[in-house]
Amino acid sequence: MTDFIHPALLFILGALPIPFLNGLIRKIYLVLIPALAILAVVAMSPGSYGEAQFIGQGILVAKVDRLSIVFATVFTIMALIGMVYALHLPRAGQHVAAFVYVGSALGVVFAGDYLTLYLFWEGMAFASAYLIFAGQGNRAIRAPFRYLMVHVTGGVVLLGGILLHGAATGSLSFGPIAGAEIDGDLDPGAYLILCGFLLNAAVPPLNAWLTDAYPEASVTGAVFLSAFTTKTAIYVLARVFPGVELLVWLGTVMALYGVIYAVLENDCRRLLAYHIVSQVGYMVAGVGIGTELAVNGAASHAFAHILYKSLLFMGAGAVIYVTGRRKLTELGGLYRTMPVTVALYMVGALAISAFPFFSGFVTKSMVVAAAGEDHRALVVLALTMASSGTFLHTGLKLPYYMFFGTDRGIEAREPPRNMLVAMGMAAVLCIAIGAFPAPLYALLPYPVDFEPYTGQHVTESLGILMFTALGFVIFLRALDPENTISIDTDWFYRKGARYFMWFAERPLARYEKAVSDVSETAVLPFLHRSARAGLRLDLYGVDGVVNGIAHSIFSGGGVLRRLQTGLVTHYALAMVAGLIAAILVFAVVWR
Amino acid sequence: MIKRVVGFFGDKENAGLRRRLFYLILVLIVVADFLVPREHAEFLWDRLPGWSALYGFGSCVLLIFVSKFLGHRGGLMRREDYYD
Numbered sequence: 241m242t243d244f245i246h247p248a249l250l251f252i253l254g255a256l257p258i259p260f261l262n263g264l265i266r267k268i269y270l271v272l273i274p275a276l277a278i279l280a281v282v283a284m285s286p287g288s289y290g291e292a293q294f295i296g297q298g299i300l301v302a303k304v305d306r307l308s309i310v311f312a313t314v315f316t317i318m319a320l321i322g323m324v325y326a327l328h329l330p331r332a333g334q335h336v337a338a339f340v341y342v343g344s345a346l347g348v349v350f351a352g353d354y355l356t357l358y359l360f361w362e363g364m365a366f367a368s369a370y371l372i373f374a375g376q377g378n379r380a381i382r383a384p385f386r387y388l389m390v391h392v393t394g395g396v397v398l399l400g401g402i403l404l405h406g407a408a409t410g411s412l413s414f415g416p417i418a419g420a421e422i423d424g425d426l427d428p429g430a431y432l433i434l435c436g437f438l439l440n441a442a443v444p445p446l447n448a449w450l451t452d453a454y455p456e457a458s459v460t461g462a463v464f465l466s467a468f469t470t471k472t473a474i475y476v477l478a479r480v481f482p483g484v485e486l487l488v489w490l491g492t493v494m495a496l497y498g499v500i501y502a503v504l505e506n507d508c509r510r511l512l513a514y515h516i517v518s519q520v521g522y523m524v525a526g527v528g529i530g531t532e533l534a535v536n537g538a539a540s541h542a543f544a545h546i547l548y549k550s551l552l553f554m555g556a557g558a559v560i561y562v563t564g565r566r567k568l569t570e571l572g573g574l575y576r577t578m579p580v581t582v583a584l585y586m587v588g589a590l591a592i593s594a595f596p597f598f599s600g601f602v603t604k605s606m607v608v609a610a611a612g613e614d615h616r617a618l619v620v621l622a623l624t625m626a627s628s629g630t631f632l633h634t635g636l637k638l639p640y641y642m643f644f645g646t647d648r649g650i651e652a653r654e655p656p657r658n659m660l661v662a663m664g665m666a667a668v669l670c671i672a673i674g675a676f677p678a679p680l681y682a683l684l685p686y687p688v689d690f691e692p693y694t695g696q697h698v699t700e701s702l703g704i705l706m707f708t709a710l711g712f713v714i715f716l717r718a719l720d721p722e723n724t725i726s727i728d729t730d731w732f733y734r735k736g737a738r739y740f741m742w743f744a745e746r747p748l749a750r751y752e753k754a755v756s757d758v759s760e761t762a763v764l765p766f767l768h769r770s771a772r773a774g775l776r777l778d779l780y781g782v783d784g785v786v787n788g789i790a791h792s793i794f795s796g797g798g799v800l801r802r803l804q805t806g807l808v809t810h811y812a813l814a815m816v817a818g819l820i821a822a823i824l825v826f827a828v829v830w831r
Numbered sequence: 832m833i834k835r836v837v838g839f840f841g842d843k844e845n846a847g848l849r850r851r852l853f854y855l856i857l858v859l860i861v862v863a864d865f866l867v868p869r870e871h872a873e874f875l876w877d878r879l880p881g882w883s884a885l886y887g888f889g890s891c892v893l894l895i896f897v898s899k900f901l902g903h904r905g906g907l908m909r910r911e912d913y914y915d
Contacts (some may be wrong), residue, residue: 244841245852503898575841579834595902620874621886628890643904644841695867696877703883710857711891718895734914798851 244289246302246350247277247316248360251343252777256594258339259332267327270335279314288352297412300352300497302703305687307539311349311475313683314543315342316384317669318467318550325554325662326460334374338464341367345468351473354402354412357476361398361440365391372453386733387453394439394446401432414759417480428483434481441473441524443490447517448730454516455509455566457627459557462509466553467546470516474523474542483530488611491525492622494518499629501728506567506721508556508642512549515592515634518626519545525623526607527817529614532686537606539684544599544673548591551666552634555585558655559642565650568721573647582643587667589639591674593631593705593725599673601678601701602692609690627701628708635705636712637719860884 254273261269262548262583290301319342326334344367349362365388372384399529408427417430426434435446442450454465481487498518505511519541526538560566560575575582587598594600604627611619654660673680681688712719839845865880876882902908 347866499894500898500901501907503895504902575837579837582837583833615873617874624886625890625894628887629894632891632894694871695863696869696871699860699864699867700883703864703881704887706857706860707884707887708855711888711895715854715892715895718899722908723911724902725911725913726902726907727909727913 244284244287244302245280245347246303246502247312248343248347248350250277250280250345251319251339252363254473255336255339255343257337259699261332262720266335269309270323270327271579273339273546274316274342278313278320278808279509281309281316284309290352291431294355297355298353299356300413301356302350303352303414304350306683307475307478307535309681310543311471311687312346314546315345315349315468315471316709318342318464319735321547321550321662321665322460322464322467324665325463325557325659326658327658329460334371334458337367337370337374338461341371341464341468345472348472351414353414354406357414358395358399358402361436362392362395364469364472365395368814371465372457374458374461376458383453383456386730387449390439390449391526393438397432397439398436401429401434401436404429405433406607415479416482434484436702437473437476437480439473440469440622441477441520442470442494442517443520443524444494444517445729447494447497448728450516451510451513451728452730454513455507459561462557463553464548466512466516466549470520471523471542471546474520474527474538477524477527478535478538482527482535485746487528488525488616488619489528491521491523491528491776492619493521493651494524495521495623495626496629497521499626501726502629502633503637503719504722504724504726506569506723506725508559508566508568508571508638509553511534511568511633511638512552512556515552515630516549518630519549519592522604522607522623525619526610529607529610529616529619531610531614533606533613533690534610536602536681536686536688536690537608537610537685540680541600541607543680543683544591544603544670547666547673548588548599551663551670552585552592553586553658554663554666555581555588556638556642558659559652561655561659562652563650567723568641569723570648571642571650572645573643574650574652575643577650577652578643578654580660581663582639584660584663584667585639585643587637587670589631589635591670593635594627594701595674595705596693596698596701597674599670601674602677603673605692605697605701606690624704626775628704631705631708632712636709640716641721857884 250273258266260270279518279800284304286304287308288300288303290299292301319338322338322342323335326338329335341364344360344363348357348364351357351360369388369391371380372387375384377689402412405417405427408429417426417433439446439449450470454462457465477487495518498514498516498521502511502514502518505514523538523541523545526534526541528534528752556566559571562578563571563574565571591598591600594604608620608623611623677692681690840849861881861884864883867878869878872878876886
């Protein structure tokens, strides 16, 4: 264990002293732990660590390989950025939750068996829910409660799948499920595991928890949320289900699903949340295609996505922190007072839109190229269209209505310096990865033979993006945000549950009352009367007949008894009478 | 510096210059798309110069109008107190 320090332990045990620290010491500590975790990840070498036996099962606390190292690297970097962004918080609660959340995500990434995975999986759900509970307002109590309910349900599905799969295969070791490459050859347990993973990846129709809860989270908490849960899900999908055809189509649909909803959104962070759905779609599709290039693409896109999406959430969070407003219809004209925030946000926007020299360009194109190599024309077209939508919303619509557009005279200033520093760190990485992709490519699970900067690719991307901008300019009025919310699949448990309760309380309860009324007023008395009639019939009818017969037999027996006199002459007389009677019968009847 | 760059994109007095620059960039991109070598052509459209400009514009318009149609006519958009 000397050459391996589990970074999850650093975070989870490291969370314990936070409430007892104050001021500068706490700030230094909060940055020190993620920095140590980055070092631990950089220093670790592939292998298996922490094997043990638990309730008769082999447990492997940490299995390190190239795939887990990619995700652990970006998770620890993100933890550092997120902690810097949250340094100004006066209370320790959110820091503790964020530490446990990051630690649990790292626990999942290194899990060598399903039991370890499951424990950290649930840890993530609860720690992340705290970050949403830490948001303000009434909605911030209901939304995380729904979030927790959905994730606990997903966790139960996952656990059921793990148990079924474990029973079927006799092993709980965490790895590719045999037969996953051949679609339709999964056992029921594997399907349940897949469902649990897809829920955390926010694949429609299991996506609404994300867009429901993330906008309600605290400003600093949303940054952590945007980074970990969905990307952990991509990691486990890439680990267990590479090449499952279903994922290609789910991913493609979700890439478009997110951008379509983003058009309708008015809440700035909900718009960004829909773009998480869209971007994770690329990764799900990449995992589904399953070739080396595609899995590399999914992993690298997850890496880039964590950084630029957190940057976007930090930018939107800065606006919410400073102005207290989150609706695009209430924002505008902030570019004069928050120029640095605008510039840093735009770096994230250009990165997510995959502009050349920004991180999205060198990672998203890998997934699209993998789809092309696999001769999937429809997937390529759909994913390219989703790129256009991404730039349309995060690169044009959101910044236009938030920072430019109508000046609403909002008093604003730049956010606290630690927030800007964190945004700067993410922005530098977004540009560095885009300009020099080689170090990221070297981290990927498979050897990379891919050149993003070809003339054709650059002009193609710029064509898609800048002509999207032309469409934006022409149809700007059609994009004006509206004061509405959009119905998503959370309708089924928000409104649907209400209809269900109404049905249970009104028609069902009334029916139940009517049935019991009828039974009390009509059925029960009828049953009582018939029971009494039956009793009478029994007592006086049946019993009378039986008693009568018995009485007759008894008295008949008494008469017969009297016939037995014991005198031979009586018997001889009877025999003679009988003989005469027999002769008479013979003579009369048989003649 | 950052303030000036951001101001360039926001201030009203630059609107004309911004527009001219924007259209110039659009033209340059299409011209460049005709000039770049095309070795990799997996699909038919990969061989068509200017395809990406057309597809980008078309996608943008399609996304805007399909979404708004779904929102207004399909009933996806509701009043803010819909769930209250």
